Amino acid sequence: MIPYLPLLATVIPGIVGILLLLFGKRVEKIAGWIATFVAFSAVVFIIGMTNPLIETYNSGQNYILFEIPWIIPLNIEFGFLIDMINFPIGLVIAVISTLSCVYSIKYMEKVKNQATFYGNLLIFASGMIGVVFSSNLIQLYLFWELMLIPSYLLISQFGISKKKLSIGFKYFIFTHAGALLLLLGILTIFSDTLSFDLVELTYNTSLSPHLIPITFMLLLSGFLVKMAAFPVHTWLPDAHSEAPTPISAMLSGLMIKSGAYGVVRILISIFGPTMIQASDVLLSLALITMIYGGLMALAQRDLKRLLAYSSISQIGYILFGFATMSTLGIMGSLLHIVNHAICKALLFMCAGSIIQQTGTRDIRKMTGLIIKMPITGICMLIGLFSLAGTPPLNAFWSEWMIFGGGINAGKIIFSYIGVAGTVITAGYFLWFAWRVLFGGVPKQFERIKESNPILLIPIVLLASATIILGIWPGIALEFIKPAADLLSSLTGIL
């Protein structure tokens, strides 16, 4: 059973998603609960891999590989690779997808075509889990594109404004263009090595030197588009603010991290020396992304756009840690993938509840909401303070590791600018909290109430995770530290 767990975690949400799309009309009313159950089953399957993974690691092996024959003439197998790098990311994807399903039950209850919504959501989740657990590049690419289609449909069908079609189109074109660059990179690797296999490429095979720069550039471009790094970020604010809130939580919290995962799984593992060479350029790009995203967030008046720009800024942090190419920096970035996913999902869900209760997204019209919505307000404050790097909340740990990694790697100026740049993050989050949550309650908000308990369940759970992982960061580091050590040993960095 255990070898099949990653297969089940990946495939079951996808299959049930397709079934919901095909026959969903009959189960329209309970589609949300079905989706929740299925997404939760993925969580259980992934948690089931914990012990085998730890045992494997303790026995001196770095990964669990599970493969079944697929395209025999090309010697390609359909497989799953589980190690300390992708396990926490896969788990957080499954958990947040489950919580998004729970949140959607109430949030999307008045929306038509529920089954279509949940069907797409599950396929989307399946795509993301598939990306992180894929054992070969072509399979990774297929799941990469599988993420795109349902997310495009979710934006363009369930979007909240009249511009949903054009925004969906923009999202599709941008991310698809990125995916094509990724495909070109993958095919270049295959043409040279005749292998798509990640384990082989990581540990045994190396690319011809003359192909390394172009392949690296193609793959990097593909990942940067998905991460929404500056200047290819413009799809993100539109898409993330247009999507229904539970999907925004998944897009901002999870999907953009698939780009970051690509960087760590392919670029750092396979192209380590090139990453070191490109370090300064990537650090500059990360800093620009961080600071520019932060400044844009500060200028926003739309609640969801603010959070969307904040995601761009936070992606800058993650890219920074990877670009330092130091153990501590990589560890920080891997941890920040998890922490940011939790915090951003929390913030989007809080924002969704606020929008639902107040009927507006305009920050200027909001004030004193913590009085009327105390649980949502407090949880939102937890998320905001966490991403602002306040200890003992979870994002504090990852943020200091990221910049500590920079100093470790001798990138002193970059790191100092990065740390100084975090004042912008604190600035826009605190300004936002001050504006929206504090102050007197205006007349038009006097009748609003706290959100429905079903909406509060994921919010409170995510806020609790933020605190628990802050007080006890060892839970996540148990997996992430070996991952960072492994990556360091692969690339020979400090």
Added chain:
Amino acid sequence: MLHLAPWLCWLVPLGGALFTLVLGIFKDFRDKGKYVACLSSGISVIFSLAMLPQVLSGQVTDWKLNVPKPIEIGVLVDPLTVTMAIVISSISLFVVIFSSGYMHGKHSQTRFWFILQLFSAGYLLVVLADNLLLMFIGWEVVGLCVTLLASFDFTKRRKTYFGLKINTILRIGDLALLMFILTVYSFSGTFNFLELAQQNTWIIRLSESGLLLVSSLLFLVGVTSKAAQFPLNEWLPDMLVNTPSSTNALTEVLAGPYLLIRFLPLLNAAYFLGYSELGYFFLLSACIGGATGLISALIATTQKHVQRIMAYSISGIMGFTFIAFGLAGLNPNWTSGYLAAVTIIIIDAFVSALLILTTVFVSHATKSEKIEEMSGFKSKVAHRGMEVAIFAMISVPPFSGFWLSNWVQTLALDFSASTSNQGSLIPTNSGYILFILMILTGCLTAFYGIKMMSLIFGQKHNRRKKTQAPRLMRHSIISLLVLTASLDLIVVFLVPQLNTFFLPIVKVQIFQNFIDFSIYIIPSASTIATIIALLVGWYLSRQIYSKHKIDSQKLIETYPFIKKCYVVLLNRFYIPTVYHKIGITTIKFSELLYRDIESEGIKQIRIKGIGEFFDLFSNRLVRFSRRIFLTVEKQGFEWANHMISIITIGFSRRVRKLQTGGLSNNLLLMSVGAVLLSLLILVISDYLGMLG
């Protein structure tokens, strides 16, 4: 249980805070938070005292937990941590008891008691942590609690604005400190204080990489902000004005000076090993302290809000710690400076707490925080409390301020004397300048201290309706008064004892008994200057505010220069305005960037915004495809297709004439065709040589 004291000392208030939250869930228990807070603070005092025997026996213990690197969790038990823990936990207990009365019947009890206990826990963690990382967590928790307390009355927008402002100013310092911590970690591989002290290779490497001065300055920015020193001092007045006042006594900015003192032996040793860049760091620290003292005292003379005056007085006193630190760092025999800084922290904690609680007591009774509206207040407890605190603050002999300010002034004069022997001009002058700054500060402090006393207690009976202060407030002040007065008066005996207590750190016993200390302080130019400054300040203040022989209002109106100075001081050198401008400019800049770069592009130079690139690109693409459609598709391929069809039709029409329908004609033509085909095959075969 007592062996766990270093952990439980801060974990108990933390647990109390969490338990208060749980109690808050139940309506009937919401007002019971104060009991939890009293209990947790009391237990914390016991645990902090429980560490004393171990330290008195000369033991230094570093208790580390086994956690995955790079995380480090541990507590340190040494004279400095234990002293600070006792001071902080005791002040917390007084504040909690006082607040039990002050907050009686007020709203948001759960939140208040939660924040207060979290504040104590954070503060205790700062001083008990054995490493920089854990210390920084406590540091940030304290900052968070300060923000939450400043925004306590969050329904009032203005108050929440101050929370935002305070957090931003503190964050600047916090980030600088974080940069320092990360740099130290990167060069040493550890956050642990003892390990950092034991190995100095990291300082050598830092110096070689040219980062020693930069990182030490970052460290200075960090502690300057937390210690409310110029120019990052403006958060403290806003904080004290906006929090529930009873908590103000806890906000005594001890964390910054504590960290300075923690690093003093290490940095001093490095300086005298030849890392001269640290000299600038020490000198700058002392100058910051001197400037803060003078600026704070100047501003305090014109302020009307009593808590704002308290804030400036705290900043000023902490300035003396900075001066002591800086001068100690520049002196190979740093013990005296170290002990001076430690003693100021200990004594000031109690003196300032007493002063703040007394003023809050008066404010609570008169229902006003404006000093002029408190005039004519009668209360023996408050009067005695304020007398003891202010006499200590303005250096009236034999109160503690007299000894301590003279001590630091003597250090400055000694420093000047020692450096003048070496012929160094800048340090010599710096010592004298610092001395003059401190004397001026003393004079101004005496002026506003006596002004406060005169305005509050020296006027005719106030007709404003007064509230009876709750017993707990009264009891708390009386207890603190007794303790502070005792400390105040025995400071001359206390210093030699502290010297003995701190021997594991300072290694040298410079004061064997109180006579040594008295001889060190009294027969000096500093003593005379201190007394003159005190008398001048006192005299002027009494002439203006008590005897009314000088009309300050008339002076301001008559002399434009005095008026200008008064306005500048009243507006606190416009420092808050500058902060506000910076904040607003940043927001406007980001809006401009969003509008011009991200959304619309810079219209003037016709550059499209990044966000519009996609629209522009897709529009151009659509236009391009339309043009291709018209030229290549319509006029090219479709025309060609059309022509092909016309030619085919024309050809078939012509060939149709051959289709006569007569069998004989058709057979004839077929025969001709067959003959021609045969001939063609023969010719080709011949050509290819196939027939032989």
